[in-house]
Amino acid sequence: MNSPSEVTLYDEVINGFEKLANQASSDETSDLRRIRKQAFENFRQSGFPTIRNEDWKYTNLTRFLKDEYALNVPNLPVPTRLIDTARIADFDCYTIALVNGVWDKTLGSTLPQGVELLPMAEAKQDPAFAEWFTQNHNDRFFTALNTALFADGLFIRVKAAALPDKPLHIIHAYTAGTNLMVQPRHIWLVNERAELSIVESIVSEKGQTHIWVNSLTEIVMHRDAKLDHTTIQSAPANVRLVNHTTVRQKKQSLYNNYTFTLPGADLVRNDLQARLEEDHTETHLYGLYLAADRQLVDNHTLVDHQKPNCFSNELYKGVLLEQSTGVFNGKVYVHQDAQKTNAFQQNNNLVIGKKATIDSKPELEIYADDVKCSHGSTVGQFSEEALFYLRARGIGEAAAKALLINAFAFDVTEKIKHAAVETHINRLIGQHIPVTQ
């Protein structure tokens, strides 16, 4: 672990826990208080991860942990303009906004039928909260920290058989006057036969103030439920994003995740875990990371096949510009019980910056014998042949490269089901290319 003397943030957390715990938990059940205490104890022992931890081998946090952060969310005016930057043109949807993890009801539109939304601070009394809020005795690092310290977030319950007419756009805006670490915590329950599409946008103001977002989302997909879950991460360089999502899938549920990481936030770590707890589930994980500058973008995914006849498919593509670093770790675990599993995984990378790097590691652990599994990982540069072909038609080098980057990303962007969102993402990609190197 990072010793307390090296890591200011660690000291802050340890010293501040009692005070923070008292603030947050005055209205909490004794169970939750016990869980928090345990999580805090776990974090106290684990500290922040170092490169000696297998899961953080390529993601060195030292330079980010040197800064000081306040742990209390300040009271600031609502950043309306910032929130507007996250809006998606021509996207017919319901919109809500969270500022530093707290739902601001003054900014939203009407809400979808059959979908119940609550601030997490209020949801703590809901029986579903006690049922689905995960207590993991082995939690360490960021998830333990989140459990110990979270103050608010968004609780969503999609009622059984609800079919909202439009997607829900959740804008997460982060803003602070001084360095800040926030711990949003979300629980989303999609009940039987319900269907929803959620698009999340993460934005923040450009500036010198560092904002560390340590977010944790727990999703439960009940029988025959369907969720399309898109995340657009386009926060600026002063933001550090650590994002943990766990999806628990029940029988015949379908979960589609689309994660887009764009140049900006100097640290992005996404942990996405699909736990297939019952049979005949379907899971698609699509990711596109376009990293620039000195950005470090790390995607760790886990598809945990626990039961038979489940299907999972994963496609992550990365474009590494300038001096950026990419990490992809895709773990597929097939339990002995999980016969007739279909599990596919692919990670392709285009390393463009002369100083850019990627570490790509598929990890397959298969304990069942009747399965179909495949994985592949590639790292490449621009095809000289393709570049020459385009240039020979009068297309300048920069534009030719832009075309090839778009073409590379296309396999993922074309999977988006909302045309407006696809256009939006292509526009965001376009802002960062043509490239100069």
Added chain:
Amino acid sequence: MLIIKNLHAEVEEKQILKGINLEVKAGEVHAIMGPNGSGKSSLASVLAGRESYQVTQGEVKFHGKDLLDMSPEDRAREGLFLAFQYPIEIPGVSNVNFLKTALAEIRQYRGLPPLEAKEFLKLSREKQKLVEFDAQLVNRSLNEGFSGGEKKRNEIFQLAMLEPSLAILDETDSGLDIDALRIVSQGVNKLRSKDNAFIIITHYQRLLEYIVPDFVHVLYNGRIVKSGTKDLALELEEKGYDWLKEEAREKAESI
């Protein structure tokens, strides 16, 4: 329009072009024939600016400008077009988008605004018709999954869209069925004018029956060893290349 003088080029330190001289004037069609591996595609590549080739001697003037000094894109913008012998597939780049970008960049170079969407569509329809190019293919990814013949036709479709002053067709006829050969040739004939020129690389006299050349050259071992009129193509069809190889050898010995 194009003047090639004593052009020498090598690839991976291997001398491929060994002193090419050729002049192409506006309105002319030149055919280049020659045995496999003699350097025909290499000549086309050097003219188009493929970076793997090093020019070691000689010069090339295109519309009075130093061609060898230009980037591949600038050569295209100046009006040079190469229909590739083996067009590559670029998945994810749509044919339409690619052509729009190319046309816009060429027009910008010439100080023209990009075509309006409507105008572009009209032009595209017109040219599709000219070369009987399937509209479905226009909307697909560039050459992805195209048959060999479809790829060749796409080259001619692009040629029609970009309206170059000098088009080099590298074995565009290989892989075309009889109907396609006729369609492509008719397309080229319609595009022929007193202001543009064609260099047609081919192995077959048949194409030259459709597109009648003003000159026929034989490239052998990196040099043009014989030039003549369309009758030379007929003679080659009849006699093959051996007599020319022989002549070239004798000539080399006598020097």
